Amino acid sequence: MTRPFDLEAEVRDLAARRDIHDAVCRYMRGLDRLDPVLQRSAFHDDAWIDAGTVKGDADGFVEQAQALLATMEGTHHMLGQVRIEVEGDTAQGECYFQAWHDTRDEAGNPRDLFVSGRYVDEYACRNGEWRIVRRALVTDWVTDNPANHAFFAASPELIRAGRRGEDLSETRNWPGREDRP
Numbered sequence: 001m002t003r004p005f006d007l008e009a010e011v012r013d014l015a016a017r018r019d020i021h022d023a024v025c026r027y028m029r030g031l032d033r034l035d036p037v038l039q040r041s042a043f044h045d046d047a048w049i050d051a052g053t054v055k056g057d058a059d060g061f062v063e064q065a066q067a068l069l070a071t072m073e074g075t076h077h078m079l080g081q082v083r084i085e086v087e088g089d090t091a092q093g094e095c096y097f098q099a100w101h102d103t104r105d106e107a108g109n110p111r112d113l114f115v116s117g118r119y120v121d122e123y124a125c126r127n128g129e130w131r132i133v134r135r136a137l138v139t140d141w142v143t144d145n146p147a148n149h150a151f152f153a154a155s156p157e158l159i160r161a162g163r164r165g166e167d168l169s170e171t172r173n174w175p176g177r178e179d180r181p
Helices: 007-032 036-040 058-070 150-154
Strands: 043-050 055-057 074-087 090-104 110-126 129-146
Touching: 007 036, 007 058, 007 074, 007 090, 007 110, 007 129, 036 058, 043 058, 055 058
Parallel strands: 043 129
Antiparallel strands: 043 055, 074 090, 090 110, 110 129
16 A cells, blocks of 8 residues: 655655755865864764764864864765665665865875775754764775875966865855956
8 A cells, every 4th residue: 555645744754864964065165164163063963973083072073073174185975875764853874975085104205195984973852953962983994195296386377275274165256257257
């Protein structure tokens, strides 16, 4: 026997998935742009996060993560598939990711550190806001290789990523704008 279609339930489910996905994206963007306020906005106040080398409550975790990432020249976190199961005002999910880190070895030589894995999450909707309440990072693979920045040196006209409010996505300081009306 088929269930009757419930448009209201479908819209609630889609809105929950949208809002959860937005929280996950705020988290990732906060990492790369070194924006602790944005990263923190992905979590409810009682959240617990375990990323292996960095773990704690939401405030402590964000502080530790931001401090660690600030030691790097840059990072790029990319989401893959995101699976979410909504049940009322709670949900659980798994988010695949790949993350590049522009690091240096002990001699100061540039390195490309790639980490790939999954976030296993639990979410809750409180006061109309879906956020993460529990997160564990599962590492699937890591590679650490010497970096080659020759391409960037040969292409100084490229728009490069910025951090702490200096990225084009935040400044909207369009290159070449001075040449146009």
